Amino acid sequence: MKLNLGCGKQKLEGYIGVDVCPEAELNHDLRNPLPFEDNSVEEILAIHLIESFYQWEFPPVLKDWYRVLQPNGKITIEFKSYRYNQYVSWG
DSSP: OEEEETOTTOOOTTOEEEESSTTSSEEOOTTSOOSSOTTOEEEEEEESOGGGSOTTTHHHHHHHHHHHEEEEEEEEEEOOOGGGOTTOOOO
């Protein structure tokens, strides 16, 4: 199983789209634990998603993503540079 987290209206062949929108295959608030068994997902895509979380929300969310990921699974996280974002501090 492959997940496209925060998919919006975008559908990718071979991926289950997970988001809080009617176009997603699974309508789910990604701040909550994913409704999948441990070690059940081979790949996770999160493209321009982490910008949607407050800095304190992302660590537990990422931990949950790793919970569902199979050993040797793959997580791809793409995000814009926070260097220019005055609202986020990773300190």
